[in-house]
Amino acid sequence: MADPEADTRNRWRLCTVTQVEEFKSFARILPVWASTIALSISFAQLSTFFISQANIMDRKLGSNFTIPADPVPIFSVINALVLVQCRSFHLRRTARMFLR
Template sequence: MGSPFTRFLQVIVASLINHFRGVDVGSEYDLYEVKTKEYDILGASKLPHTAQYRFLDKAAVVTDPESSTNNRWRLCTVTQVEEFKCFIRILPIWALTIALSLSFSQLSTFFISQARTMDRNLGHHFTIPPGSILVFSAVNAIILVPIYEKLVVSNLCKHNGHPRGLTSLQRMGVGLFVSIFAMGLAALVEKRNAVTMLTL
């Protein structure tokens, strides 16, 4: 079976070879797929052809019916091409989760360093420990989740008819956008604080 990235590279190479040879994609029936019911990888199933990223379909075009179909660097299956298409589709989501990971790492590291410089006194006799500042993140979630469920979801259901208000992908997108916005805002605040400290 090998690495999936090897299979992805085979799709790229085969599609480029056929592109420079002037091969055009006709109908999906002209594309190569194994004749068996299961895929040629044990335990894997075939994927149906999709019209998106049609330039990659050139990797599965049979240019010589009498040539061997075992060389995946020259001829890929429809399923192999579709696997690469799926990988391309999730790349934007994966790239955006980097910003989310950064915000979570800040929460457990730099957030405590910031807490050390804050005024954490509650009254004259109690000071919040720096490590306990993280509790406010959980408290924030406990407060906001019921508000989201009761107000936001119910209003969105009335407008778009979705039982959860937003699809899972839309909720992920909103969450990632808010995380990126919060990280950018925090960076601007820290930059201003650094400039202020230097001028003192």
């Protein structure tokens, strides 16, 4: 039979300090990683939805030019970039007004 005192002494030495610190680092990164996955999934669905929507809609500009369906999701990205800049500008201006 094993020595019960030796068993209780070694029970707390399951992992090294390095392993515990690495797990704590991983646990800190996990929420960021999970939110990034959710964002990536929504962007993937958004782009495929825009392409299928563009296949159905009328993409003709004039009588000679037709916009292809593949680059249509680029318009949503450009729209998001412009709106983020506008929102940042207005938030800074509003914050300056209240913080003076």
